[in-house]
Amino acid sequence: MADDIPARSTATVQEQAAEAEDEREAERSFRAAPKLNKSPLHGLWALTNRDLVKWYKNPIQLIISLVQPVVWLGLFGKAFNIGALFSSQPGVTTAEVNAVNLATFGTTSYFSYLGAGMLAFIILFTAAFSGMSVVWDRRFGFTNKALSTPVGRGAIVTSKILQSVVRSLIQAAIVLAIAVILGMDTASFTVLSVAGSFVILFLMAFGLSSLFVMLALRSSDWQTQMAVINLLNLPLLFASNAMLPVKIMPGWLQSVIRFNPVSYAVDGVRQMLLGSASATGYAVLAPLWVDFSVLVGFAALLGILGIVLSWRLLSR
Amino acid sequence: MSQQPLVKVEGLSKSFGALKAVDGVSFEIKEGEVFGFLGPNGAGKTTTISMLTTLLKPSGGRAEIAGLDIHKHPNEVRRVVGVVPQEYTADEDLTGLQNILLCADLYGIPRSNSRPHAMELLKLVELQDAANRKVSTYSGGMRRRLELASGLINYPRLLFLDEPTLGLDVQTRTAVWSYIRMLKEEYKMTLFLTTHYLEEADSLCDRIAIVDHGHIVKIGSPDELKASIGGDIIVVGVAEAEPDISEDIKNIPLVREVKKSGREYRIKSEVGEESSIKVIDLVRSKGLHVTRIALTKPSLDEAYLEFTGRSIREEEAGKMDAFKQRVTMMRARR
Numbered sequence: 001m002a003d004d005i006p007a008r009s010t011a012t013v014q015e016q017a018a019e020a021e022d023e024r025e026a027e028r029s030f031r032a033a034p035k036l037n038k039s040p041l042h043g044l045w046a047l048t049n050r051d052l053v054k055w056y057k058n059p060i061q062l063i064i065s066l067v068q069p070v071v072w073l074g075l076f077g078k079a080f081n082i083g084a085l086f087s088s089q090p091g092v093t094t095a096e097v098n099a100v101n102l103a104t105f106g107t108t109s110y111f112s113y114l115g116a117g118m119l120a121f122i123i124l125f126t127a128a129f130s131g132m133s134v135v136w137d138r139r140f141g142f143t144n145k146a147l148s149t150p151v152g153r154g155a156i157v158t159s160k161i162l163q164s165v166v167r168s169l170i171q172a173a174i175v176l177a178i179a180v181i182l183g184m185d186t187a188s189f190t191v192l193s194v195a196g197s198f199v200i201l202f203l204m205a206f207g208l209s210s211l212f213v214m215l216a217l218r219s220s221d222w223q224t225q226m227a228v229i230n231l232l233n234l235p236l237l238f239a240s241n242a243m244l245p246v247k248i249m250p251g252w253l254q255s256v257i258r259f260n261p262v263s264y265a266v267d268g269v270r271q272m273l274l275g276s277a278s279a280t281g282y283a284v285l286a287p288l289w290v291d292f293s294v295l296v297g298f299a300a301l302l303g304i305l306g307i308v309l310s311w312r313l314l315s316r
Numbered sequence: 317m318s319q320q321p322l323v324k325v326e327g328l329s330k331s332f333g334a335l336k337a338v339d340g341v342s343f344e345i346k347e348g349e350v351f352g353f354l355g356p357n358g359a360g361k362t363t364t365i366s367m368l369t370t371l372l373k374p375s376g377g378r379a380e381i382a383g384l385d386i387h388k389h390p391n392e393v394r395r396v397v398g399v400v401p402q403e404y405t406a407d408e409d410l411t412g413l414q415n416i417l418l419c420a421d422l423y424g425i426p427r428s429n430s431r432p433h434a435m436e437l438l439k440l441v442e443l444q445d446a447a448n449r450k451v452s453t454y455s456g457g458m459r460r461r462l463e464l465a466s467g468l469i470n471y472p473r474l475l476f477l478d479e480p481t482l483g484l485d486v487q488t489r490t491a492v493w494s495y496i497r498m499l500k501e502e503y504k505m506t507l508f509l510t511t512h513y514l515e516e517a518d519s520l521c522d523r524i525a526i527v528d529h530g531h532i533v534k535i536g537s538p539d540e541l542k543a544s545i546g547g548d549i550i551v552v553g554v555a556e557a558e559p560d561i562s563e564d565i566k567n568i569p570l571v572r573e574v575k576k577s578g579r580e581y582r583i584k585s586e587v588g589e590e591s592s593i594k595v596i597d598l599v600r601s602k603g604l605h606v607t608r609i610a611l612t613k614p615s616l617d618e619a620y621l622e623f624t625g626r627s628i629r630e631e632e633a634g635k636m637d638a639f640k641q642r643v644t645m646m647r648a649r650r
């Protein structure tokens with residue numbers, strides 16, 4: 001046809017135009033900034049998720065962190081067979097042994113008593129080591145990278161606390177499952193009591209993680225941080241009722257224990273999981289509502305302190 | 317609007333205790349310019365970048381980026397600038413793509429935008445095939461390119477590059493240079509880069525500030541810096557030590573300075589090619605014989621050494637460099 005040629009040239013022109021448009025498109029797509037999320041909490045989930053992904057992609061770390069509480073439970077909890085200790089004495093009946101156990105531990109099985117303590121143990125240790133990831137991030141420049149973006153300073157700190165809380169609770173759930181498999185007394189377990197225990201553990205994890213993250217914020221030196229962890233970890237564990245009842249301890253130690261938030265967490269968990277609230281005598285540290293109040297106060301205080309101080313601690 | 321400089325720095329200072337790491341620097345950067353900070357180790361280059369990217373609080377002075385005061389509006393400044401730090405900062409347990417997306421999340425860029433953009437950037441730095449590999453498997457050069465890509469994720473108007481080619485082999489260095497040129501030419505991005513490699517500053521920068529001990533000792537285009545040390549140098553060997561014809565040479569147009577040592581004349585001239593021919597003519601017209609002639613153009617090296625001094629720091633700097641490189645490499649291997 002006669003307009004064959006013009007038609008083709010039109011197509012060429014169109015093609016050229018399209019090409020030019022593509023080019024401009026590429027440039028624009030590179031430069032046209034999208035609509036940004038400017039809420040002060042943006043990036044919080046991204047930061048938390050980063051640590052969690054690193055954690056679950058590396059199961060070795062999870063397994064190693066479970067070894068200690070499980071060894072305590074399996075070896076110490078089983079070996080420390082108080083019932084057998086008494087019943088091996090002549091003239092002691094099983095009923096009498098159970099009565100002594102019940103009065104001392106609030107349960108007839110020391111293993112179950114220790115199981116509740118081990119839930120606090122795993123949370124304490126996970127929280128303590130949450131400070132290490134803060135130190136590594138500073139060391140490897142990740143903190144500076146995050147600080148050079150508009151992400152909230154509070155979000156950086158909160159993410160460290162949250163990832164530690166999530167990890168602690170998951171690990172505590174695993175320890176609880178292992179304890180049950182190994183023979184923990186589940187007679188008093190209800191949905192409510194298990195849920196309540198995890199609320200208590202959550203409060204403790206939140207408070208302790210805030211504490212250790214705060215202590216780590218300024219440090220870029222992992223040796224110092226390890227020293228801090230060791231300095232706090234064992235006293236917090238041993239000066240508590242995690243392994244033995246408070247009231248068999250000397251008076252001075254009892255007063256220390258009453259200042260240790262870990263004790264209230266362990267006490268609350270025991271009362272709910274083992275039904276030891278009704279038990280009298282040595283078993284109970286404080287009424288359940290006191291346990292809860294102390295832990296709410298502890299978590300709120302340290303959480304707020306951590307987040308408020310974060311801005312100051314992160315900017316040099 | 318484009319008349320306004322993108323960066324305006326006035327008397328910016330930072331002290332660490334008694335040490336004045338940055339001591340009252342002032343400069344401006346125009347939109348679209350590549351501005352270089354050239355200086356020896358410890359000159360205060362990284363400290364300056366840290367202040368401009370709001371990581372460090374200045375102890376004195378002020379700075380504005382895109383009209384935003386870095387002290388009063390740090391968050392807005394952070395949105396405008398991108399940073400490629402001196403050290404590798406990527407998370408080794410994540411993949412390259414995950415690292416960039418994480419960065420994007422921190423800027424609040426929605427994933428619908430950051431995902432394609434991240435892939436685009438990885439392609440730009442030729443890492444698309446390694447996008448889903450853990451960074452711990454990357455080589456040093458790949459890491460540097462990844463840092464470059466993550467520095468670009470927030471569509472910065474101004475990109476800071478802190479020693480972008482430190483510890484890279486020649487191939488990667490050339491690649492990084494070509495990315496930098498592309499950013500300038502195709503995307504009209506403004507760049508602030510620090511380096512202590514002279515060829516790098518010479519070939520990439522529109523303007524250079526030579527810094528030493530926290531001060532800017534000289535600022536200008538590479539050509540201006542070269543010219544400022546006084547033009548070309550002609551060295552003429554003459555067979556006869558006598559007579560001294562220095563005065564006659566000095567009368568040749570464009571010649572600035574003449575020094576005679578033995579049978580050799582060192583001549584500084586504004587245009588070496590022209591003067592050298594006239595010098596030869598002059599020598600012959602006096603009945604003397606030219607034994608050799610050499611013409612050297614001033615390099616940035618000469619300018620740099622003129623302004624920062626030739627002291628032993630060269631050697632020390634070399635050691636520091638090797639040390640830093642080792643640290644960076646150790647991390648690269650980890």
Ligand SMILES: Nc1ncnc2c1ncn2[C@@H]1O[C@H](COP(=O)(O)OP(=O)(O)OP(=O)(O)O)[C@@H](O)[C@H]1O
Pocket residue numbers: 332335337355356357358359360361362363364402512636
């Ligand atoms: N946080 C700090 N505390 C104390 N001194 C510091 C700190 N950061 C930097 N300095 C000092 O400030 C000076 C300038 O350091 P800076 O890192 O800015 O130098 P630079 O020009 O980047 O050097 P390089 O080429 O080695 O990277 C150095 O003497 C350094 O020791």
Ligand SMILES: [Mg+2]
Pocket residue numbers: 361362363402478479
């Ligand atoms: Mg530096």
